[in-house]
Amino acid sequence: MKPLAASTTKARLTDRIGVLLVNLGTPDATDYWSMRRYLREFLSDRRVVELPRWVWWPILHGIILTTRPHRSGRRYAGIWDKERNESPLKTITRAQGELLARSIGASSAPGDGKAQDIVIDFAMRYGNPSIASGLDRLLQQNCGRILVVPLYPQYAAATTASVADKVFEILRARRWQPALRIAPPYYAEPFYIEALARSVRRGLAGLDFEPDAILLSFHGIPKSSVDKGDPYYEHCLITADLLRQALGLDEAHCVTTFQSRFGRAEWIGPATDATVKALAARGVKKLAVVMPGFAADCLETIEEVGGEIRALFLGAGGEDYAALPCLNASEEGMEVIARLVRRELQGWLTSTD
Ligand SMILES: C=CC1=C(C)c2cc3[nH]c(cc4nc(cc5[nH]c(cc1n2)c(C)c5CCC(=O)O)C(CCC(=O)O)=C4C)c(C)c3C=C
Numbered sequence: 643m644k645p646l647a648a649s650t651t652k653a654r655l656t657d658r659i660g661v662l663l664v665n666l667g668t669p670d671a672t673d674y675w676s677m678r679r680y681l682r683e684f685l686s687d688r689r690v691v692e693l694p695r696w697v698w699w700p701i702l703h704g705i706i707l708t709t710r711p712h713r714s715g716r717r718y719a720g721i722w723d724k725e726r727n728e729s730p731l732k733t734i735t736r737a738q739g740e741l742l743a744r745s746i747g748a749s750s751a752p753g754d755g756k757a758q759d760i761v762i763d764f765a766m767r768y769g770n771p772s773i774a775s776g777l778d779r780l781l782q783q784n785c786g787r788i789l790v791v792p793l794y795p796q797y798a799a800a801t802t803a804s805v806a807d808k809v810f811e812i813l814r815a816r817r818w819q820p821a822l823r824i825a826p827p828y829y830a831e832p833f834y835i836e837a838l839a840r841s842v843r844r845g846l847a848g849l850d851f852e853p854d855a856i857l858l859s860f861h862g863i864p865k866s867s868v869d870k871g872d873p874y875y876e877h878c879l880i881t882a883d884l885l886r887q888a889l890g891l892d893e894a895h896c897v898t899t900f901q902s903r904f905g906r907a908e909w910i911g912p913a914t915d916a917t918v919k920a921l922a923a924r925g926v927k928k929l930a931v932v933m934p935g936f937a938a939d940c941l942e943t944i945e946e947v948g949g950e951i952r953a954l955f956l957g958a959g960g961e962d963y964a965a966l967p968c969l970n971a972s973e974e975g976m977e978v979i980a981r982l983v984r985r986e987l988q989g990w991l992t993s994t995d
């Protein structure tokens with residue numbers, strides 16, 4: 643049997659707490675090879691594409707990885723922050739980590755005299771900073787207790803479970819493992835629903851039009867995943883229902899849809915693109931779109947819903963359209979993350995204020 647690696651780090655684990663915020667991922671750059679590396683890592687994940695490898699491999703390597711890097715690279719280039727040389731998702735997730743550190747009084751420098759050391763960091767499931775590097779940084783700082791927070795309000799195997807898989811895979815090679823917690827999904831938590839409602843009200847108040855309808859658009863998943871027992875669809879419907887009620891809207895004026903379809907299989911619906919066209923055809927002229935399933939704005943919210951879906955609605959007869967910002971690192975967004983983290987740290991924290 644292969645001996646266990648001594649450890650990637652020579653850490654001495656203590657009762658210092660590490661918190662790792664994790665979101666989906668991002669390429670290092672928008673050129674063909676960076677996009678290809680990112681998409682390869684993403685689409686090789688068995689949690690994301692569940693087809694048997696002998697079916698998926700030729701499609702992935704023969705078709706998708708030769709064509710999609712160009713197309714996705716162009717899409718990313720349109721939202722890329724050239725000064726920082728990174729995508730919005732990475733910038734926002736980093737900001738969430740920094741603000742969380744401030745709000746829970748964590749030390750960014752270990753041993754700085756705070757009552758209890760907490761170190762906050764962030765990582766991307768695909769691309770960089772990787773989960774491996776994030777865990778390594780926390781372990782190098784002797785964090786013997788680690789809380790991993792997948793930033794997905796609704797549980798999907800493709801997202802939440804994939805983060806857990808990666809964490810377990812990395813820790814498997816370590817002799818001295820930290821105590822580990824993984825934060826649960828928070829799709830129905832009052833602190834999340836109330837923060838969403840406040841953020842939506844603020845977003846609507848800033849518009850120069852009053853929408854005829856509001857669309858709640860979630861990222862889709864294949865229907866087969868739901869048939870196999872994935873709770874994601876149900877979680878999205880619960881969030882949507884609670885948010886609709888918190889906003890005091892009826893079902894005719896608050897419609898739930900699913901976006902970002904990938905591949906040829908059937909995905910859960912109704913689809914965001916077809917729905918905005920149907921709404922415009924039915925005489926809806928002013929539309930606001932909210933994306934409660936995304937903890938941070940990203941390619942799919944900015945470019946797809948902010949760009950492509952907008953064009954579809956206006957092209958089908960719509961007159962005014964707004965894609966409202968996600969919770970991001972706003973006051974409401976930070977309240978959600980801080981409440982979740984504080985709750986999940988109970989029993990580890992000597993004091994929660
Ligand atoms: C919010 C939850 C998400 C679920 C559920 C999800 C499932 C899922 N996604 C794909 C395929 C792709 N998604 C892509 C981008 C992307 N997806 C999410 C979130 C969820 N995905 C985010 C936040 C992003 C944006 C990342 C960013 O850097 O901004 C992409 C890559 C972009 C592209 O090439 O179009 C793919 C591919 C599948 C197959 C899936 C469920 C099985």
Ligand SMILES: [Fe+2]
Nearest residue numbers: 666861902942
């Ligand atoms: Fe996705």
Ligand SMILES: [Fe+2]
Nearest residue numbers: 902903942946
């Ligand atoms: Fe997409």
